[in-house]
Amino acid sequence: DGSFPYARSPPDKLLGGLLPDGLDERSCRSRYESSMYNRKPARRPSPHLIAKLRRHEELQRRCGPNTDAYSRAVQQLRAGKSVDSPECKYVVSISHRGLGNRILAAASAFLYAHRHRRELRQHAEEQGAQRRRADDGDAAAGVRIPPPRPRLRRRGQDVLLRRRPAAAVERAVAGHEDRHVHRDGAVPGHGVPGGARHAVPGARRRVPPPGAVPVPPTQPRLGPRHAVLPRVLARAELRLGVQLRHFDSWAQQSPIVLRQITSCLWREKLLPEVLDTEEHSMPMPGGGARTTAVLVTSLQSWYYERIKGMYWDHATATGEDVSVHQPSHEGNQEYGKKSHDERAWAEMYLLSLCDVLVTSGWSTFGYVAQGLGGMTPWVLHKPTNVTSPPDPPCFWDMSMEPCFHAPHAYDCKLKRGADTGKMVPHVRNCEDVSWGLKLV
Ligand code: GDP
Structure with missing residues (x-):
């Protein structure tokens, strides 16, 4: 309810330009208010980071859902082809394991997408909770791809990856997997940061695999x-x-x-x-x-x-x-x-x-x-x-x-x-x- 005792007026609502101006604040209050609940002073984002973020938002508007480019890309992937658009390239983050692993994977994929000017999609099946929230109209929607059709499990395949994610996306990168899909090495019994694979459809260029980088997500809903x-x-x-x-x-x-x-x-x-x-x-x-x-x-x-x-x-x-x-x-x-x-x-x-x-x-x-x-x-x-x-x-x-x-x-x-x-x-x-x- 915004009445935490130590909530203060934010000195700078847009956090030094980290948040874009002109959005409907009521659509996502935590975006504007979560920083108020922290006693520690926030770091100022660099002008370089801000410029990159704005460019990425522009990419998202051009290539994201509800655009012609996006519909075309999905059609091509469903037909088992690579995405042929030079302007719109995509990275699909397919994460698994616990929430910590998945948040780190999402943050890494975000940075990776940024770095390589690709639109980021979060695979929907593993992100069930996020998806349901997104369906409720939450502004966290934005990054998701349709779940794949169910498939038979291949012998010897990692159980955690059994529900073959985005089979079409994977087919599209078949033959390039080692170069374009980063698989984490399983450490028995333990969570692994970057618990994810990042498929890069439509790419034939060699791109380095992402590592784990923290980017603060939005404030949670508290019970x-x-x-x-x-x-x-x-x-x-x-x-x-x-x-x-x-x-x-x-x-x-x-x-x-x-x-x-x-x-x-x-x-x-x-x-x-x-x-x-x-x-x-x-x-x-x-x-x-x-x-x-x-x-x-x-x-x-x-x-x-x-x-x-x-x-x-x-x-x-x-x-x-x-x-x-x-x-x-x-x-x-x-x-x-x-x-x-x-x-x-x-x-x-x-x-x-x-x-x-x-x-x-x-x-x-x-x-x-x-x-x-x-x-x-x-x-x-x-x-x-x-x-x-x-x-x-x-x-x-x-x-x-x-x-x-x-x-x-x-x-x-x-x-x-x-x-x-x-x-x-x-x-x-x-x-x-x-x-x-x-x-x-
Ligand atoms: P890791 O396995 O420690 O690397 O962390 P992950 O977050 O990837 O997976 C552990 C999962 O176990 C969490 O996502 C939670 O679902 C659950 N869990 C572990 N520790 C806690 C805790 O202290 N509180 C709550 N609520 N859940 C926890």
Whole structure:
């Protein structure tokens, strides 16, 4: 309802030219208002970026849905041909896995489309929730292609890609797949940023595959439980986001992992330690104790309950007031369920509003929150030992960029495997996923 207590008038409604002028503001309020809910000052977009965005919008108007060029392209693809228009070229993003993976894939595809002056289409089937919202008249509509006709699964094909996306698009690039379709390398059991394939129909030019780059999406719709949290968080002087993601089942309820979390929070002085006694501390003279709100996100509630209990039962060494909150505990990751995805999105967004962020290594869910909030996080090492926590328990990341888990590791000139983390400046191996790459 726009009445978050810390909502301010935006100093610049168009965010330094990031948003185009002249649109109907009521068609998408979050586009104009979401920046008001962030305490951190926004970065100013460069004139170069703004010029590129305007050019891309123009491309979208010329080549997007409801244009002759678009109808022609769809007809050609349906007939199994390449798109022959020199002015309108398309990139189709086909993403899978969880929401974090899909958001990173969409952001990467957007940047890629930008870079190569192509109109971006998001494959509709995997984006069911977005599509339904789009059908309700949401302005997020814009990027979608019709779902493919169902097909038989080929033997040996990745189950996640079973529903053959945009078969016509793929036929159109058949024979050029290695050059034009970027497949992520599957890392067993884990989400992979850039969990997507980008088909580039109508292209015979060699184009480099996209990597993972964060671009802030729009503000989520908050459910009632999620909606009260911004108010709670707003009252606190310090907002600490703790994103917990456990890929191994033993780590979902483990005293060892709990020790890892608390030792990270205490060692790095992100939270005050609790006193051994059950007595509550005396309020600081003048009532000046700092208030800290901790936002925990996790599929489970086990860690939340323990951390909350700890601060409920014990005084803090500094007399600080610490409250602990968790908006949801979904139990398991689910696929294709709109309400589940919306909660996940709301939580990424709430994490992004925090002042300090602790994330779980390997998780694209955390990468999205840090990218959206423009924050370099503290990262909990992925626990591997059931009897002792990693030492150190966490590290301060190199940058707020996401880690791309499946980069190519091949030097094309030397024709042999290469350490891609050392090839160009500003791209390094990640600390959480040692073979992954990130911008620094
Ligand atoms: P990754 O697997 O950690 O890289 O992140 P993804 O976002 O790609 O996939 C994990 C999915 O599990 C999310 O999209 C959610 O559906 C669910 N999930 C994981 N952690 C949380 C959480 O803290 N809160 C909520 N609401 N959902 C979560």
